[in-house]
Structure formats: C-alpha cells, structure tokens
C-alpha cells in the first residue's frame with residue numbers, strides 16, 4: 001500500500017451514508033478507487049500485486065471485508081450500481097455468502113434512486129433486502145418515496161409503513177393523495193394505515209372500544225381491547241402489593257364479568 | 272380443463288425408461304426428451320422487450336390464463352398474443368410490476384407446464400403436518416403418500432408457491448418402491464384404521480389418466496380394508512379407475528369452493544359443477560366420496576357464496592353418500608403473500624384479505640371470523656340433515672370449541688379419526704395438505 005493524495009483518487013463510490021471512519025486516519029482505496037473515508041485528503045491505496053484475476057479478486061474481497069465486516073444492503077446496492085467493471089462485486093457477495101439474485105439487483109436499482117433520507121434510514125436501521133421486497137411490486141416506486149419525504153421511523157415501524165403503503169397503493173394509487181390528511185402527527189400514521197388496510201377488523205375494534213367505554217371504570221384494574229395475532233380480547237392489568245389485594249381484585253373481576261355479559265352482542269363474535 | 276394434460280416440454284429420466292409409466296408417456300408425448308442426473312434447466316422466458324414493457328408480466332400471465340396458453344413468452348407466442356384483441360378486454364391489473372426488467376415473467380406458469388418423469392429416492396410415506404403441530408392443532412391421524420410433486424393447476428393461494436417455489440410438474444416412476452413402503456407398514460399395522468392420502472404436494476388425480484397410479488393403489492388397498500386411501504383433487508378425472516374393484520376403503524375427495532371463488536382463484540381447475548359431476552360418477556360406481564371446503568375465502572358476500580355451495584352439494588348428495596366434509600379457512604406462510612401479490616395482483620380476493628399471524632406461524636383470518644364462517648356452513652348442512660359428518664381441518668382447539676362446542680375427540684361422528692395410532696418407524700412430516 002502506498003499513500004496517495006485525493007487528487008489521484010476516484011470517489012465515485014461516495015454516497016450520503018455516514019459510514020464511520022476516524023478523522024485522523026487516511027482513507028482506503030483500491031487502484032485509486034476510494035472504498036472508505038471519502039472525506040479524507042490522503043488515502044492508503046492498494047495496488048493488486050498479481051496479474052492473476054482470481055487472486056486479485058480475492059485480495060480486493062479480503063480488503064473490502066476488513067473495511068466492511070457487515071455491510072448493509074444499501075451499501076451493497078450502492079456498490080453494485082457504482083462499481084467499476086473490474087471491481088469483483090460477485091466475488092465479494094459470494095464471500096459474504098450473499099446470494100445476489102435478480103431480485104436483489106432489482107431492489108438495489110430501486111434503492112439507489114431512492115431519496116437520501118430513505119437510503120440513510122436503510123443504512124442506520126440495517127434494513128434487510130427482505131424488508132424492502134414489497135417495493136418490487138410497485139410499477140413506479142417513486143410514488144411511494146414522494147409520499148414520504150422524511151422517513152424517520154424505527155426499523156419495525158418503517159418496515160410496516162412500507163408493507164402497508166405498498167398494499168394500499170396496489171389497491172388504489174390515489175390513496176397517497178389523501179395520506180397527509182390521515183394523520184396529524186407521525187405516530188398516527190401506522191394506526192391510520194392499519195385501519196385502511198384492515199377496515200373490517202378496524203371497525204370491529206372501534207365498536208368494542210366504544211362498548212368497553214360504557215363499562216364502569218374500575219379503579220383497581222386497567223382494561224384494554226387488544227388484538228394479538230389472529231385473536232382479540234381484553235387485556236386486564238392489575239397490581240398487587242399484598243396477597244390480600246387479590247380478594248379485592250377477585251371481586252372487581254366478578255363485577256367486570258357481569259358488566260361484560262350484560263353488553264349487547266358479544267365481543268367474541270363479528271356480528 | 273381441456274388443456275390440463277398439455278405440457279410445453281416433457282422430460283424423462285433415463286432411469287425411468289422401460290417402466291410402464293415411461294412407455295405411456297412416450298406414446299403420449301413423442302417429443303419427449305431423455306435426461307440423466309439433472310432435468311435440463313428451464314430456459315428463461317424470451318419476450319419482446321417492447322411487448323413486455325408495454326404490457327407487463329402479470330398482464331401477460333392474465334392473457335395466458337384467459338387463453339389457456341402454456342409455455343409462455345416465446346417471441347412467437349407473444350406476437351400471437353399481440354394479435355388477439357384479448358389484451359384490450361383485460362382489466363387493468365393495477366399497480367403490478369411488469370415494466371421492471373429485473374422482474375421476470377411468471378416462472379411458476381412456465382415451470383408448471385414442464386412435465387418431468389423420474390424415480391424418487393426419498394421416503395414416499397409421511398405424516399400429515401397436523402401431527403407436527405399437535406400442541407396447536409388436534410391431529411386427525413392423516414398420512415400422505417407422495418407420488419409426485421408440483422401441480423399443473425394454479426390456485427392463487429396454493430401453499431406450494433412457498434413450499435416448492437416455481438417447480439416442474441413431476442411424477443415419480445418408481446411406484447413399486449412406494450408400494451414396498453406401504454407393504455412394510457401394512458405388514459405391521461394392516462389391521463389399524465390408517466388414513467392415507469396422495470394429494471399433498473400434487474393433485475391426486477390431475478395427471479392420473481396418464482399415470483394410472485390410482486388403479487395400482489386401489490388394488491393394493493383392497494387387501495387392507497381397515498386402511499383408507501384418499502384421492503384428493505380439484506380435477507374431474509375419475510373414469511380411469513371407476514371399474515376397479517375395491518374394499519369400500521377408497522375415498523375420492525374434492526376440494527370445493529363456491530363457483531365465484533373457483534373462477535377467480537383456482538385457475539385451470541375443473542369448475543364446481545364438473546367436480547360434483549365427477550363425484551356423482553364415483554358414487555354411482557360405489558366409491559365413497561368426501562368434500563373439503565377448504566380454503567374458505569371471505570368476501571363481502573361470503574354467506575351467499577357458501578349457501579350456494581352447500582345448496583349445490585346437498586341437492587346432489589345425501590349424507591350417507593359422503594363419508595366426511597372438512598372445513599378449513601384461508602391460511603398461508605407469511606413470505607408467500609408477496610409471491611401471491613406479485614402473481615395475482617391486488618384484485619385477487621385472497622390478496623385483499625385481512626390476515627393475521629397465528630400461533631402456528633401462518634397468516635390466517637381473525638379467529639372469530641373463522642369460527643363464524645365454519646359455524647355458518649355447518650348450520651347450512653345440518654339444517655338439511657343432522658347426519659352430515661363435518662370436521663375442521665388444521666384448526667386450533669379454541670376454534671373447534673367456539674365452532675362446534677366440543678373437541679374432536681368428544682364428537683361421536685368423527686372421534687375415530689382423532690384416536691392416536693402407533694407408528695411403525697419414524698415417519699417424516701410434511702408441511703401442509705393441499
């Protein structure tokens with residue numbers, strides 16, 4: 001490796017992703033192509049020591065793996081898109097036991113043309129290609145991105161937003177036009193999307209939320225209408241500081257049972 | 272159904288040559304190819320870039336389904352499709368990928384239209400998946416005998432999409448090995464009431480006019496009247512075995528759904544009335560029949576749909592002619608939903624369903640909705656006659672209880688199905704019955 005200045009480097013692999021690299025350490029390049037530390041002015045440049053293509057690919061792959069021990073999908077997507085023809089991308093994927101199929105290729109195309117906020121979200125939250133697969137179903141994924149200029153969800157919420165939104169776009173592209181009117185604060189978005197995606201269940205939940213609000217409040221227990229997977233029911237929470245408290249709760253539970261049975265219809269059936 | 276036995280390519284393993292099955296295939300498909308070791312890979316579909324970009328893969332598949340075209344996407348087929356005015360008549364398949372050049376045309380349809388004949392090296396005989404989920408689902412002691420894999424039909428909800436992925440329609444040429452396995456089991460437990468089905472990863476009868484496996488199996492089961500053999504199908508292909516002598520222990524069963532669901536979701540299968548007519552033929556020939564109303568599919572008018580179905584069944588059959596009716600509701604592995612959406616689009620009823628993760632890991636309807644749907648169908652049957660024998664397939668104890676008021680082991684009509692039986696040796700388990 002020799003030290004080369006920025007002027008002799010190709011920074012075409014640079015992106016908006018904030019890959020960590022210590023400020024005091026020169027970046028690293030291969031044959032002048034910068035792999036990491038894009039902000040630096042000096043670079044350790046690796047020149048292949050062999051004419052053998054296989055061996056050279058192995059060297060580059062080993063270097064890449066030492067710099068990126070666990071690359072995120074978005075990093076690989078950018079590499080796939082911007083690499084030079086000589087860059088052994090397939091070898092790197094295979095060394096990571098990463099099967100780069102046409103699906104990954106299609107997803108990477110979508111990802112590199114996604115807004116930077118979305119790319120950064122994928123990077124920071126270590127989003128897998130599987131989480132992004134719904135986007136493949138869209139004729140024009142930009143429809144999705146244009147609706148979410150700021151994508152700042154947790155990983156789990158963000159993945160659900162993608163999945164639910166794609167489902168709804170497939171049903172009716174116009175739903176995105178009204179999206180903004182569906183929620184006031186970002187935390188309202190997911191419930192709003194779930195409601196749109198599952199209107200039948202949402203209606204049932206609403207009915208039973210209302211019915212439960214008619215039940216006299218118990219100061220002892222907290223009651224909530226809850227959906228858990230394919231089942232729904234009541235979550236009842238109470239706190240016991242002394243074994244004797246349990247008798248009070250038993251009494252309160254009996255009262256609750258009577259109130260529930262008095263309700264018209266039953267929460268356990270869809271009427 | 273006319274195109275049911277047409278295949279774009281037929282491959283016969285060299286090791287299968289000389290078997291009765293291979294001889295029959297060769298007569299039927301003179302353009303067959305012989306292979307050794309591996310089946311030649313499917314050539315990725317060729318398509319005219321322009322057509323593909325304009326129409327999109329799913330639209331072309333719709334065209335294919337509408338026109339019953341197999342072996343899609345060769346350039347000449349595409350130009351034929353272009354020349355028809357069918358395309359104009361197609362509904363817009365909203366929002367579906369197609370213009371994306373990395374998203375290839377439907378490989379499932381392409382692979383289904385390839386018929387492969389080869390010997391099978393593994394274990395033919397397996398326990399039904401219910402047995403592997405004994406804690407979550409009551410087990411009805413069902414065993415499966417796999418004599419092939421892959422299916423020429425194309426139901427939108429088919430679990431083979433995630434279980435096998437795109438796969439050739441394959442039939443095994445070494446039926447004798449399967450019979451040997453059965454014999455081994457029969458030597459030990461021939462007196463016990465085992466139930467064995469052949470329709471797990473292939474439709475039992477869709478290819479039977481070619482294979483004639485039914486005739487061999489009926490003759491084997493004749494010696495073991497305590498055992499029951501079940502052929503499970505969505506075809507109407509039964510005439511090839513109707514003359515066989517049997518011990519009244521061969522049940523021919525149909526997965527059925529209301530006509531509107533068959534039309535929209537069960538592509539390439541026989542219509543409901545064709546299936547019921549075939550069942551009538553079996554009854555006339557003295558074969559017990561059964562019906563699986565599975566998967567029940569929710570729509571806004573599901574009650575009308577399933578009333579119509581019950582009406583059609585009860586107007587033709589009496590309870591004494593139908594050994595059992597099973598009910599099951601739509602369910603599939605979570606990862607399958609994207610394949611279904613990609614292949615069948617947002618307009619497919621199954622893709623509009625509200626599905627929730629269940630304890631078994633599959634996506635299912637809300638438990639109460641399932642229970643309500645089952646109750647409704649059971650009531651419809653019982654209103655006609657209390658003698659209909661009905662049970663739930665792949666359902667949780669909670670749903671059994673809320674639907675029927677009892678567990679299967681407490682129900683006099685069906686408790687024998689759920690009585691535990693011994694196993695002769697460890698038997699592999701499978702994922703799901705079709």
Ligand code: SF4
Nearest residue numbers: 422424425426429705
């Ligand atoms: S559900 Fe059954 S009949 Fe339909 S495609 Fe699958 S295996 Fe074939």
